[in-house]
Amino acid sequence: MHCVALVVAAGRGTRAGGALPKQYQRIGGECVLRRTLRLFASHPDVSAVLTVIHSDDSDLFREAAEGLPKILAPVAGGDTRQASVRAGLAALDFAAHEIVLVHDAARPFASDALIARAVAAARASGAAVPVVPVTDTIKQVDAEGQVVATLPRSALRAVQTPQAFRLADLAAAHAAAATAGVDDLTDDAAVLEWAGRPVFTFEGEASNVKLTSAADIAEADAALSRAGGGLCALADVRTGTGFDVHAFGPGDHVMLGGVAIAHPFGLAGHSDADVGLHALTDAVLGAICDGDIGTHFPPSDPKWKGAASDQFLAHAVEKVAALGGRIAHLDLTLICEAPKVGPHRPAIRTAIARITGVPESRISVKATTTEQLGFTGRREGIAAMASATVRLPLAE
Template sequence: MHCVALVVAAGRGSRAGGPLPKQYQRIGGESVLRRTLRSFAAHPGVAAVLTVIHSDDSDLFADAAKGLPKILAPVTGGATRQASVCAGLAALDGAEHEIVLVHDAARPFASAALIARAVAAARAGGAAIPVTAVTDTIKQVDAVGRVAATLPRAALRAVQTPQAFRLADLLAAHRAAAAAGVGDLTDDAAVMEWAGRPVSTFEGEATNVKLTSAADIAEADAALSRPAAGLGALADVRTGTGFDVHAFGPGDHVMLGGVAIPHPFGLAGHSDADVGLHALTDAVLGAICDGDIGAHFPPSDPAWKGAASDQFLAHAVQKVTALGGRIAHLDLTLICEAPKVGPHRGAIRAAIARITGVEEARISVKATTTEQLGFTGRREGVAAMASATVRLPLAE
């Protein structure tokens, strides 16, 4: 079953304050929305990502989505979350996707494992939501704040996103609710419940928090922006290396490290032949002992013909995240007589940072020649070598 992620990003997030809606405010050097989009775009179980945005946010969205794979043209949302989701579902009507994951843009920490559980739950039951146990005592109060009842928390759950459904079923429920004038339902499970559809649950994550207030955003930014944020607890340090070569062929530019550099020739390869990103992908996969780029994206598969290589590297990063790990450092060396890499070094570092979520201070990009020796010296192609340092939790 084809799965599409529907990210809801049309709200104004006024409780968060600041000059921008909360989904476009920055945490750890990039926007909340970009972190959210990258998690779904990098996941192998998600075929495409559609975002519902406010009509005023086209430029902000374009910046947040720049360079990410699988991102569809955005859809303009409505006055309520329910209306926005309905607009997104309607845009997907008739497509090949059978499963939809509806996710709040303001939840940027959904893990690969959580997304995989969502997809599996929808395939098994048709409608499912992630939940966590309620640990606080919950009181029901009256209009003036007096306690009316104490609710038994054993039967209570806190609800998260992504919520997972068969797309046709959720769209039908939304359209029926809209036709009936029911527009105040706060999540998609409630829409399905209103329509009389059963909804099951699966395990959520305590770290899958929703950023609501200015304090939430400040806390997330501080945690992500600290030098080596969170790395101290990841004591299993791994290093992987990667190497790649591509010959010159017809074209007017080369892709190096996620940046299009003008050149009299292109690079020949089944994808966009970005030797830099290919070498980095192998380095990351090597650090976690998970094969190589060819095992995950076979060159014999026509799906990858002409594909942008950023999705390969994003996939490798997501593999690290799924293991509970972090990338501590990336080092890339490009080997060629031409084009000159130096003028583009900053753009390449920025591109790798956008793809991986690793801060630029932990990304090194270098270039060298072979003193006119060998195939690179004869200007027949470009080579790249890379290393990746990954930190993982110690095995129990």
Template sequence: MRSIAIIVAAGRGTRAGEGLPKQYRLLHGEPVLRRTLRLFSEAPGIDGVLPVIHPDDADLFAQAAGGLPKIMAPIAGGESRQSSVRNGLAALRDAMADIVLVHDAARPFATGELIAHAIAMGRSRGAAVPVLPVTDTIKAVNAEGRVTNTLPRDTLRAVQTPQAFSYKALLAAHTLAAEAGVLELTDDASVMEWAGHAVFTFAGEPTNMKLTSAEDFARAERDHAPSSRPPRWSELNDVRTGTGFDVHAFAEGDHVILGGISIPHDFALSGHSDADVGLHALTDALLGALCDGDIGAHFPPSDPQWKGASSDRFLQHAVAKVHALGGRIAHLDLTLICEAPKVGPHRDAIRASIAQITGVPVARVSVKATTSEKLGFTGRREGIAAMASATIRLPLAEDDA
């Protein structure tokens, strides 16, 4: 029987805080979505992996999925999780799928054993979900916050993914729900239950956590350190250096953003994004070291989706490209050129911000500031310029060995 995994990755993840959608944020130097895709693409019982993504995330997805086996062309998601899964199911009409597993992109810690168990339960039961016992006392409350009922814990379970179903049955249930205007069911088991199907359970995994908040990411960094070591510096013999340069003019405002840090000032910086001149220069430096164009090629200012965008997204994109090639960032050096504001009092905060965005130890991040001795546009206090260099180390290609 042919088994396909649908990875739901179309959400915006706003509860995780500002920055990239949570599925593209780095976890131990790797995008969350890549960890999830790799888990399913390497599972022996999975014949194909269908990602459902936001239409605006095509470039981010391409970087996260590059080089992984079994990955099918991504499908655009809908306005809700339910509609996104329905889009994925519809795209599989010609894929000859017998069993479909539906999994959240933000659950990167499921195991191969759990996937195998899900496939087996999908084949034998037609609809099955992994669950955990509920250990807390659960109370129902009304709109005023008054307790109306205490639910018996022995009959309650917390539901995880991957959820496994007969493909034809799940597609029919989703189609029926959509036609009936039932559009906000929160998981696929609920869709099957609504359509009258019996849904069975099997043991989930306590470590199969879903990344929802910033606190979840912090806990994941602490509790799920990678078991395999990163490549040693001695194994990365292709040493490259790239440079970047950017300028932004002042405009009306009361602060500037430099290196991801908001600094009070009499003006703001003008730009299509948040005009973080420092992060833009660093992004170009990394792209230069990779011989992969410049920031404008990857994030064109003509594209309205980048209007007002936080520039940490651009820098994380370049970092992910380094990691996708098996490389590491050895050193980042940023020089900010302006008469004002004074950068010195914020230097350490900027270094820490860049280190957090890139996953590079702060000891490998340098930030300097200088003036142009009142010469040129920076000397006339018309804007800020930034120069950056980035040193990366990549595995030596066989052709170069």
């Protein structure tokens, strides 16, 4: 059951103020839409991402999506949310995708686990939405503002996105609603409900907030700045370096920085031989004086044969966190004649950001050759150099 994500980004977001629509405003140094797209583009359960945009926003979208994998050409939306989703559904390949996740562009904090739950719920029920309990007392009021009823909270839920459906079912319900002139429903679950189809729920996330107002944008930016900018309170600044080499061997691709790149040869090594992630792992471990990759993952241990190297780097990041520290910057240089790294640089930065939790704005990926000198010049293998800047609390 292949899954496609449909990100709705055609609104103007006027309540958020500012010179740009809210989905293109920046939080933590990065535009909201790019953060949202990256959530789905990097998720293993999602095979493609289609964005519905305003017809005036092509250049803004191009910048927001640059370098991200799985991104399809955008589709122009309509005057209402329903019309925009309907336009997106019409552009999808029903033969290629059975499940669709519809998500608000202004919800950039959904987790990998939430997306996985959405896909699983759609596969199980055909239509499901993430919900969170309602904690405030809810009053029903009349036109004059007088309370006419107090609704029982136990039966109430606040609904989020991504909402998950069988693609054919959602498209049919939208088409029927359009034919009937019903175009004021506020979410896609309501479209299915109007069509008489059952909709189920699964666990949402309190952190999966929708950015609506200028205050929301400012609060999200401040929170991300504190998370990355809390670095200022970590006064012990360390720098570590890493270096790794792997020879070419049999295979049809190489792993570089967490990205599989087609190549006539593979890289020989006990794990997946990802020289980029190995060098970064040693750089992080070096910054905290905690041995090297071989110390933590001995090549003599058959447990690590063919293992994905992302777990090595993630382990080093966890070591930093255990010391109360944060990674401030990562710099990776890949040294080879082939394959060409440039076209894959954005995807590598995205992969490293996903593994480490470090913002892409703090991750550098470069590539060079040795001018046909040495083993890399003879195309016998690939080398990588890395540095990591880590900030730790000052010791007593």
